[in-house]
Amino acid sequence: MVHPVFQPRSAYAPRTGYHLLPLRLGRLDESTYVVTNDVGEYVRLGRDELVAFVERRLAPDTNAYKSLKSRHFLYEDDSSVAFDLLALKYRSRAERIAEFTGLHIFVVTLRCDHSCQYCQVSRQSVDSAQYDMTVAHAEKALDLVFRSPNERIKIELQGGEPLLNFPLVRRIVERAQELNQHHRRDLQFVITSNLSHLSEDVLLFCKEHDVYLSTSLDGPADLHDAQRPISGGGSHQKTVEGIHRTREVLGPHRVSALMTTTPRSLHRVHEIVDEYVRLGFHGIFLRNLSPYGFATRSLVKRYGVDDWLDFYKRGLSHILRINAGGYLLREDYTTILLQKLFSPLGSPYVDLQSPAGIGIGALVYNYDGAVYASDEARMLAEMGDQTFRLGHLDQDSYEALITSESLLSPLSETMLEGIPMCADCPFLPYCGADPVFHRATQGDTVGHKAFSAFCAKQMGVLTHLIGLLETEAEARDILLRWV
The missing domain is CATH 3.20.20.70 (Aldolase class I)
Incomplete structure (x- = not known):
């Protein structure tokens, strides 16, 4: 018999239905991928886990599911709190602009x-x-x-x-x-x-x-x-x-x-x-x-x-x-x-x-x-x-x-979310747009990212860094002490 004050145990069981929140993904190596969201959260997944996740059949009792849920990559049928948390985190990260x-x-x-x-x-x-x-x-x-x-x-x-x-x-x-x-x-x-x-x-x-x-x-x-x-x-x-x-x-x-x-x-x-x-x-x-x-x-x-x-x-x-x-x-x-x-x-x-x-x-x-x-x-x-x-x-x-065209024009062109290749890149939350570099090297404030040394550097460093964080426990402990 269930006490009248409490819900039955089944009420607290994980929901099987879930929906995807906005994300970007990219390959780290031959067998693993990284997914990121707009507020910089990331999860490292194997190929099979990633496929199961996007097909909405990832089991709720897996570590991957729990990580994706806690870091706002999915929300379940009975809760929309993830939207509010994402909005709060996004506002915090954008605060420096103001x-x-x-x-x-x-x-x-x-x-x-x-x-x-x-x-x-x-x-x-x-x-x-x-x-x-x-x-x-x-x-x-x-x-x-x-x-x-x-x-x-x-x-x-x-x-x-x-x-x-x-x-x-x-x-x-x-x-x-x-x-x-x-x-x-x-x-x-x-x-x-x-x-x-x-x-x-x-x-x-x-x-x-x-x-x-x-x-x-x-x-x-x-x-x-x-x-x-x-x-x-x-x-x-x-x-x-x-x-x-x-x-x-x-x-x-x-x-x-x-x-x-x-x-x-x-x-x-x-x-x-x-x-x-x-x-x-x-x-x-x-x-x-x-x-x-x-x-x-x-x-x-x-x-x-x-x-x-x-x-x-x-x-x-x-x-x-x-x-x-x-x-x-x-x-x-x-x-x-x-x-x-x-x-x-x-x-x-x-x-x-x-x-x-x-x-x-x-x-x-x-x-x-x-x-x-x-x-x-x-x-x-x-x-x-x-x-x-x-x-x-x-x-x-x-x-x-501050309102000169020399500033407003490159600012309007360097929102990463609207730049080809940047918009779909998993490293977007950790990267930046360097219009001066691209002007100097490609003659254009946006540049062609496939030929950008800036992008190659960022992707190389971030791929290596996430690999260390996820596969080497001692390195992770040291790196986290730095922040």
Whole structure:
């Protein structure tokens, strides 16, 4: 006899009827597939499981059914709660678009004392002061920064070498903090520097004003010096000394480093990773070359996507072994993708957004007063292509810049859900539209995805990453700790 307060046991049994919710699917290897939905949930299925699922005959007591149900790939006849949960998750992931521009890049000078082979901008000699941003342009750019509704504002000071125009860096930081007394934003500053001009005055200023430093470190001394030459030599030594001095004055976590993969780097990934560990870093970005600036004249054509993917996989494997040995070291690009996979808010990384993160994710104020939709857009302009130039600080208001056709047109074209091949790709929730890259490589802001190095890279990394998460328990435990 059933107690009158409770339903009979049969009422709680799984329903045999179910309906499919929107999904995309793709093959991981010869026998397994991945299905994803619009909010980034994914399930790995065997072929037989996938066929049974789409034919609506998957048994409710199977692990596959339970995973698909809990991650909103199906709903049963007696419940529509999955629709509400999907809507809530989708709104959460899209929230960053409404927040608008958070990253504001000031190119305070093109002058630089390094001659990096892969430099993405047209660097100028140290004594070419005509390539410095003026105080007037800096003031106008700061006014635009605080027009953004974003509550979290990051101001990044770039070059060239920004410390060659340190008086303007100082003025921008101090003026921004003064303006922020009224605007009350969460304000952060980063100086991107090779650290060769790092003085005690600079360090004390950074300490007083809570400024972070970011530098370039390509690996061991011989590799770094070959790729980032400086007059008189010793580029690596100067960088390492700058890292140590920064940590002594500002603290252990106030300086980060970024490497760039060149043909010289491809067979030395273990050495590169070990150098980051030796210097006490807990993050490394295995960054591939970009098709801009000097890199297009020589380096970028010397290796392809498959070469970099092999470099990345070997590097990630080495990093996972280091973590298994007790030292925390994240691969930063992997961490960004893990955020896209598992965080309810996704990732704010500008290059992996739909629509594209240009303009609404970042704005660049060039040394000459021109305003660009991204740092790569500025680099493309240096190569003679002004497609993503939004306007000029002397001529255009905030409204004119943000509503310019140079921004609105590529944004309307880069919703992945409407792009051929992207619309059906299982990796859509974790990817982005990079219109500047495709303009540079294919002459079109959308590009043909079958021939896109950007797409090949994303698919290669994500296929490998999901494979690790689903088949290697120790790797999964380590990777999940990164997020």
